[in-house]
Amino acid sequence: MAENADRMDKIVSLCKRRGFIFQDSEIYGGINGFWDFGPLGVELKNNIKKLWWREIVQKRENIAGIDSSIVHNPKTWEASGHITSFTDPLVDCKACKQRFRADHLAEEQGIAMTELCSTGKCPACGKKELTEPKSFNLMFKTFIGPVEDAASVAYLRPETCQGIFINFDTVRQSARLKLPFGIAQIGKAFRNEVNPRNFIFRSREFEQMELEWFCHPPEFAPDKKPQDWHEYWKTERMAWHLRLGLKENNLRFRDHRADELSHYAEAAVDIEYNFPFGGFKELEGIANRTNYDLRQHSEHSGKDLRYFDEEKKERYFPYVIEPSLGVDRMALAILCDAYDEDEQEGESRVVLRLHPDIAPVRVAIMPLTKDERIVALARSIQTSLLDSGKNVYYDQSGSIGRRYRRQDEIGTPQCITIDFDSLEDNAVTVRDRDTLQQNRISVSEIESFLH
Numbered sequence: 334m335a336e337n338a339d340r341m342d343k344i345v346s347l348c349k350r351r352g353f354i355f356q357d358s359e360i361y362g363g364i365n366g367f368w369d370f371g372p373l374g375v376e377l378k379n380n381i382k383k384l385w386w387r388e389i390v391q392k393r394e395n396i397a398g399i400d401s402s403i404v405h406n407p408k409t410w411e412a413s414g415h416i417t418s419f420t421d422p423l424v425d426c427k428a429c430k431q432r433f434r435a436d437h438l439a440e441e442q443g444i445a446m447t448e449l450c451s452t453g454k455c456p457a458c459g460k461k462e463l464t465e466p467k468s469f470n471l472m473f474k475t476f477i478g479p480v481e482d483a484a485s486v487a488y489l490r491p492e493t494c495q496g497i498f499i500n501f502d503t504v505r506q507s508a509r510l511k512l513p514f515g516i517a518q519i520g521k522a523f524r525n526e527v528n529p530r531n532f533i534f535r536s537r538e539f540e541q542m543e544l545e546w547f548c549h550p551p552e553f554a555p556d557k558k559p560q561d562w563h564e565y566w567k568t569e570r571m572a573w574h575l576r577l578g579l580k581e582n583n584l585r586f587r588d589h590r591a592d593e594l595s596h597y598a599e600a601a602v603d604i605e606y607n608f609p610f611g612g613f614k615e616l617e618g619i620a621n622r623t624n625y626d627l628r629q630h631s632e633h634s635g636k637d638l639r640y641f642d643e644e645k646k647e648r649y650f651p652y653v654i655e656p657s658l659g660v661d662r663m664a665l666a667i668l669c670d671a672y673d674e675d676e677q678e679g680e681s682r683v684v685l686r687l688h689p690d691i692a693p694v695r696v697a698i699m700p701l702t703k704d705e706r707i708v709a710l711a712r713s714i715q716t717s718l719l720d721s722g723k724n725v726y727y728d729q730s731g732s733i734g735r736r737y738r739r740q741d742e743i744g745t746p747q748c749i750t751i752d753f754d755s756l757e758d759n760a761v762t763v764r765d766r767d768t769l770q771q772n773r774i775s776v777s778e779i780e781s782f783l784h
């Protein structure tokens with residue numbers, strides 16, 4: 334346990350030191366639950382999003398992408414059930430005035446939530462003066478226009494998928510989609526979490542990558558029923574995490590119990606990751622949302638969102654299977670999985686063993702000296718790798734050993750060294766982060782070698 338806490342501390346400190354992730358508004362003392370991604374963090378996050386988009390949207394003919402607004406007409410949230418049901422149960426301590434998640438506290442103290450006010454103890458001051466649990470809505474409120482009254486209230490979206498449901502018909506028609514098909518979106522979501530914690534695991538502002546997979550309801554399914562698609566997406570999503578290099582023994586599925594299902598879900602499974610804090614926790618959720626959302630939006634908007642099945646000459650609400658993954662949480666799992674320490678030539682080194690498609694820097698270019706001819710060759714290699722779409726870092730300061738260590742620590746898979754021999758044989762040394770092997774490669778072959 335202590336070892337894991339130590340590992341987490343090291344990851345958090347590396348993230349700040351090397352410009353991956355740090356507290357927002359730090360010069361003002363920070364702001365709880367909000368984080369900023371620095372130069373390397375933004376590259377990492379962009380790579381995750383790019384790979385997800387490619388896998389989910391671009392490689393599949395029957396999935397279309399959108400980018401909707403963050404603020405929707407507030408009726409959206411009445412229809413979706415978020416105004417009444419997107420709540421956490423909270424208790425206050427009458428003695429020290431602190432506020433806690435009632436479900437977390439009850440679980441920690443091994444009692445029912447209803448017993449907290451009689452036998453529960455405040456974890457801060459130890460007094461038995463907790464209130465009855467009260468529901469607290471997690472949506473951030475704002476006002477539209479200059480008047481701050483009830484009529485101008487709006488909400489920052491707590492999940493991106495409602496932007497998909499409210500645009501369902503427009504997107505279906507414009508992209509000429511036929512069941513089964515999907516609509517996907519990546520974007521910011523906001524939740525006024527009571528206890529944001531564990532670095533970026535639970536924050537108040539984060540990004541989601543969500544796919545809403547619309548399929549035939551059970552009674553009209555020609556072959557695959559919604560539960561079959563649920564299985565299909567479970568397999569697809571787990572395979573994706575493994576392809577990106579997350580270790581198999583750090584991943585598992587967990588089915589939701591009936592009492593923890595969200596208000597819209599008939600069944601849900603989490604892909605959990607074994608985080609250094611507290612073990613296996615939700616990384617991605619895959620839910621069967623039935624036809625709940627389309628039916629609700631039809632009722633509340635008065636617009637018929639049923640799908641017309643030309644073969645069966647029937648109109649019905651499709652079912653929805655939804656794989657939903659947090660970008661920030663994925664970045665955290667990747668960093669935790671990749672962090673490693675080893676010894677090289679008697680020196681300890683920190684290394685991030687990141688998949689090459691995820692690493693913020695794909696390759697570092699290192700001229701051995703500042704000799705003009707060497708620098709010119711290094712710069713021309715840099716330009717051609719940049720032109721081929723790779724993120725390249727140019728580093729000519731410090732000893733070569735120190736330069737390698739700096740790149741290992743940020744997960745750069747390969748470093749290219751250009752030396753005096755390069756001027757004669759037009760070849761460079763490519764050093765591998767994990768095997769530490771050094772290969773002499775001709776300049777014209779660098780790209781295919783990296784590929």
Ligand code: GAP
Pocket residue numbers: 491492493494524526533534535536537539541543615616617618655657658659660661662663
């Ligand atoms: N549309 C369904 C939905 O939003 P969710 O389980 O509440 O479901 C989906 O969220 C994913 O979003 C989670 O699996 C997690 O990766 C991410 N997520 C949710 N709340 C988060 C938070 N407060 N901070 C960071 N990521 C979060």
